[in-house]
Amino acid sequence: MHMPFTLPKLEYSYNSLEPVIDAKTMEIHHTKHHQVYIDKLNEALSKHPELEKQSVEQLLADINKIPEDIRTAVRNHGGGHLNHSLFWQILTPDAKAKEVKGKMIDEITKTFGSINKFKEQFNTAALGRFGSGWAWLVFNKGKLEITSTANQDSPLMEGKVPLLGVDVWEHAYYLKWQSNRKGYMENIWSVINWKKVNELFEQARKK
Ligand code: MN
Secondary structure, three states, X not given: OOOOOOOOOOOOOOOOOOOOOOHHHHHHHHHHHHHHHHHHHHHHHOOOHHHOOOOHXXXXXXXHHOOHHHHHHHHHHHHHHHHHHHHHHOEOOOHHHHOOOOHHHHHHHHHHOOHXXXXXXXXXXXXXXXXXXXXXXXXXXXXXXXXXXXXXXXXXXXXXXXXXXXXXXXXXXXXXXXXXXXXXXXXXXXXXXXXXXXXXXXXXXXX
């Protein structure tokens, strides 16, 4: 079987985001959870090999054009692959990449009032997402927005470009934070890769 999608490497070690995200959670999340999304996406696409040339972004942006027999699998597992691929990139232990600066920050300040107000609103979205899902900062029709999605749904399915996504499935935080999603959300800001988020913003603006 041809395997179009493979697990991306992390740019940092599993223990390097401690104490915010513990090493065991990072390892299981990356090598088990993310790998399963990829395996099941590949399995689904093997039934329609003509789709294997498409990027996961293309597959999700046109989700209603995906053959019905694999549409739910592509939505869940393609979404899982795309969302996690982004998540690993917008986290970092690197002090330089964590600096809160760039055009993106100006735009956040303009849109939400201040970076702290932005974080508050983002966390409200994350805590308000019942069950499993994601909180997002997205670029939509020239503007920044905070939103959340259920399960592994991607904002791309609604034509919104994800810039920053935080996984609020329990598997993302349960070993360290147990049911304390609030603690996880309050602390995750100290490992956000603003350099990467800024790059994604610059790319989205040019489109
Ligand atoms: Mn996850």
